[in-house]
Amino acid sequence: xxxxxNSPASNDNKVRRLDIATHWQLIWWRFRKHRMAMTGAAIxxxxxxxxxxxxxxxxxxxxxxxxxxxxxxxxxxxxxxxKGNFHLRPFIYGRINKRDPVTFRLRAVVDTSQKIxxxxxxxxxxxxxxxxxxxxxxxxGVDNSFVNLLGTDQLGRDVFSRLMYAxxxxxxxxxxxxxxxxxVGIFMGGIAGYMGGIADEVxxxxxxxxxxIPTLPLWLALAAALPRDWSALKVYLAVTxxxxxxxxxxxxxxxxxxLLSLREEDFILSARLAGCSDxxxxxxxxxxxxxxxxxxxxxxxxxxIILAETSLSFLGLxxxxxxVSWGVLLYSAQNIRTLAEMPWLLVSGLFVIIAVxxxxxxxxxxxDAADPFAK
Amino acid sequence: xxxxxxxxIIATLVTLFLISVVAFILIQLPPxxxxxxxxxxxxxxxxxxxxxxxxxxxxxxxxxxxxxxxYLRWIGGVVKGDLGFSxxxxxxxADVIAERLPLTLMLAFSTLLFTxxxxxxLGIYSAVRQYSVGDHAASVIGYxxxxxxxxxxxxxxxxxxxxxxxxxxGGLFSxxxxxxxxxxxxxxxxISHLWVPVLVLGTAGTAFQMRTMRATLLDELNKMYVTAAxxxxxxxxxxxxxxxxxxALNPIVATLGWELTNIISGxxxxxxxxxxxxxxxxxINALLNQDMYLSGAMILIYCTLVIIGxxxxxxxxxxxxxxxxxxxxx
Numbered sequence: 001x002x003x004x005x006n007s008p009a010s011n012d013n014k015v016r017r018l019d020i021a022t023h024w025q026l027i028w029w030r031f032r033k034h035r036m037a038m039t040g041a042a043i044x045x046x047x048x049x050x051x052x053x054x055x056x057x058x059x060x061x062x063x064x065x066x067x068x069x070x071x072x073x074x075x076x077x078x079x080x081x082x083k084g085n086f087h088l089r090p091f092i093y094g095r096i097n098k099r100d101p102v103t104f105r106l107r108a109v110v111d112t113s114q115k116i117x118x119x120x121x122x123x124x125x126x127x128x129x130x131x132x133x134x135x136x137x138x139x140x141g142v143d144n145s146f147v148n149l150l151g152t153d154q155l156g157r158d159v160f161s162r163l164m165y166a167x168x169x170x171x172x173x174x175x176x177x178x179x180x181x182x183x184v185g186i187f188m189g190g191i192a193g194y195m196g197g198i199a200d201e202v203x204x205x206x207x208x209x210x211x212x213i214p215t216l217p218l219w220l221a222l223a224a225a226l227p228r229d230w231s232a233l234k235v236y237l238a239v240t241x242x243x244x245x246x247x248x249x250x251x252x253x254x255x256x257x258x259l260l261s262l263r264e265e266d267f268i269l270s271a272r273l274a275g276c277s278d279x280x281x282x283x284x285x286x287x288x289x290x291x292x293x294x295x296x297x298x299x300x301x302x303x304x305i306i307l308a309e310t311s312l313s314f315l316g317l318x319x320x321x322x323x324v325s326w327g328v329l330l331y332s333a334q335n336i337r338t339l340a341e342m343p344w345l346l347v348s349g350l351f352v353i354i355a356v357x358x359x360x361x362x363x364x365x366x367x368d369a370a371d372p373f374a375k
Numbered sequence: 376x377x378x379x380x381x382x383x384i385i386a387t388l389v390t391l392f393l394i395s396v397v398a399f400i401l402i403q404l405p406p407x408x409x410x411x412x413x414x415x416x417x418x419x420x421x422x423x424x425x426x427x428x429x430x431x432x433x434x435x436x437x438x439x440x441x442x443x444x445x446y447l448r449w450i451g452g453v454v455k456g457d458l459g460f461s462x463x464x465x466x467x468x469a470d471v472i473a474e475r476l477p478l479t480l481m482l483a484f485s486t487l488l489f490t491x492x493x494x495x496x497l498g499i500y501s502a503v504r505q506y507s508v509g510d511h512a513a514s515v516i517g518y519x520x521x522x523x524x525x526x527x528x529x530x531x532x533x534x535x536x537x538x539x540x541x542x543x544x545g546g547l548f549s550x551x552x553x554x555x556x557x558x559x560x561x562x563x564x565x566i567s568h569l570w571v572p573v574l575v576l577g578t579a580g581t582a583f584q585m586r587t588m589r590a591t592l593l594d595e596l597n598k599m600y601v602t603a604a605x606x607x608x609x610x611x612x613x614x615x616x617x618x619x620x621x622x623a624l625n626p627i628v629a630t631l632g633w634e635l636t637n638i639i640s641g642x643x644x645x646x647x648x649x650x651x652x653x654x655x656x657x658x659i660n661a662l663l664n665q666d667m668y669l670s671g672a673m674i675l676i677y678c679t680l681v682i683i684g685x686x687x688x689x690x691x692x693x694x695x696x697x698x699x700x701x702x703x704x705x
Contacts, residue, residue: 209393212685216640217658217677218401221670224662225404307524311644314526315659330527334648339534346534349527356522 030369037365043358051168058161180244185251193259292370303356398674459668498588517582595619632685
């Protein structure tokens with residue numbers, strides 16, 4: 001932004017815009033310039049759309065079995081057929097079941113004589129969108145056959161559809177977990193930083209104690225303590241709470257140190273002289289002045305929770321069927337034999353990596369933008 | 376200094392005491408106890424067990440006593456080196472763990488060594504040659520390394536090893552050395568298998584430390600004393616090592632304990648995926664089977680390792696930079 005100051009004659013308008021811009025506008029302008037961070041944000045946008053419209057994007061339900069295509073490899077979408085002719089409508093090749101001459105098992109093989117055109121917005125399986133409206137429209141599908149873009153698992157369930165549903169669950173675990181951690185962190189950090197004294201001492205010791213325990217063993221022990229007969233939904237909420245119970249210390253520490261340094265500022269003193277209550281001073285005057293830093297911390301703590309959930313579910317201690325998350329999908333790829341037969345089951349791992357990468361990139365950009373007055 | 380050390384040791388002991396309480400609460404948390412789990416297993420096998428038998432078993436194992444009583448009995452034994460009895464293995468916990476702990480320790484320290492041996496030089500290189508191809512490549516690998524969960528990395532390595540080299544990368548020994556006595560050949564075999572878990576466990580930490588090293592060194596390189604040293608005519612490499620790198624090592628050393636926490640934290644799950652004969656699978660099975668003394672002892676050991684690591688890193692920090700006063704942080 002310095003170049004705008006160097007040539008004031010040509011950029012007079014811009015300079016004025018810069019001078020009257022609000023704090024959040026400045027942050028946004030700065031963030032916009034960070035190309036990697038914008039990429040990360042765009043990727044997360046796609047993930048958000050997937051999790052909002054999972055039922056619509058997925059051609060099948062997360063537990064619908066396709067007995068005609070068990071352990072089927074991913075299907076390619078083609079525009080050119082095997083003779084090199086171009087088709088405007090994308091198509092997939094059909095599959096026929098043949099017996100393997102060596103193992104005598106039924107195996108689906110590609111049948112290039114069958115071209116099945118991909119249809120958009122067809123009617124398919126009925127679902128309840130967000131559990132509210134009934135519908136049977138899907139984004140894509142085929143007539144009188146099946147389409148499994150990312151293949152199927154042992155039971156013939158569509159990996160692509162399951163992945164769409166899993167994205168929703170995994171991101172929601174992250175979002176709810178971060179929200180819980182955020183609330184507890186602001187509350188505890190707020191008490192410690194604003195009250196000081198014994199409260200500060202006790203809370204700081206508690207935070208240090210929690211941080212000194214290795215997280216994964218602690219998470220494992222807590223998750224193993226959940227009763228086995230709980231419903232999948234109850235387990236989901238409990239696991240999220242467990243993940244948040246350790247994540248809050250980061251935010252709490254940040255809130256405390258910021259509050260401590262702000263306590264001595266003049267504008268806080270004048271607020272106090274004007275007769276503001278403590279709660280009002282914290283929420284109206286102190287919090288907004290370091291909100292941008294908290295948002296950075298939020299975006300950085302997201303991936304931790306997602307990675308933790310994936311690890312727990314992968315071990316079979318976190319979420320479990322019928323709820324599908326990225327970790328639950330990876331649970332079936334645990335041993336090397338399944339992996340060698342069905343490497344496409346690892347694709348949910350790819351989603352984990354991309355999501356965490358996107359969060360980290362966005363976090364870097366936010367960190368740079370959080371203080372728009374820095375050079 | 377001595378005063379400081381005693382205070383640190385006292386604080387560490389208090390933390391250890393608190394951790395032992397938490398560990399005991401954690402292993403008591405699951406509904407039901409070992410007797411229930413045992414009865415469930417036996418019933419599945421078709422054996423009929425009466426309520427009296429279960430009660431006798433509970434009394435014998437001391438499970439019918441109050442929480443504080445059980446805790447005192449347990450911690451009293453732990454202080455004397457008796458970690459309790461593993462019901463699953465029908466042997467003292469100390470024996471079960473002693474078999475596997477050396478491998479965990481070896482894995483943890485090899486990983487720590489690997490992390491710093493790679494991260495520090497790479498970080499220096501990235502900072503000195505900022506925006507070069509090598510710097511960008513290191514950042515990309517670093518970002519991906521940070522984003523990949525350990526177990527997924529292990530799975531991918533296993534898959535690639537199977538597919539391209541037709542070998543299994545799991546385990547720590549070749550079949551012929553599995554039960555052999557310790558010998559030079561067995562040790563060499565161990566080293567040749569150890570790199571896989573070390574790579575898996577160390578990549579995220581390496582990426583993180585490399586980025587820290589790069590960032591702090593970049594800050595230091597712009598300072599006046601660097602210019603002054605250059606003007607004094609010291610050869611560039613010597614100047615680098617002697618002044619800015621020494622300063623930039625502070626945050627690296629300060630996070631040593633934390634790095635160890637991460638490694639210890641990640642070890643169990645990697646141990647399971649790669650089926651290593653270390654404490655990881657032991658710990659998770661103990662949790663699943665409610666073998667409470669075994670899982671309690673493991674939690675205690677993991678935490679103790681971490682606390683020792685933090686302690687060492689604090690002392691290293693004091694030696695490296697005498698200006699840092701540690702009174703404030705216990």
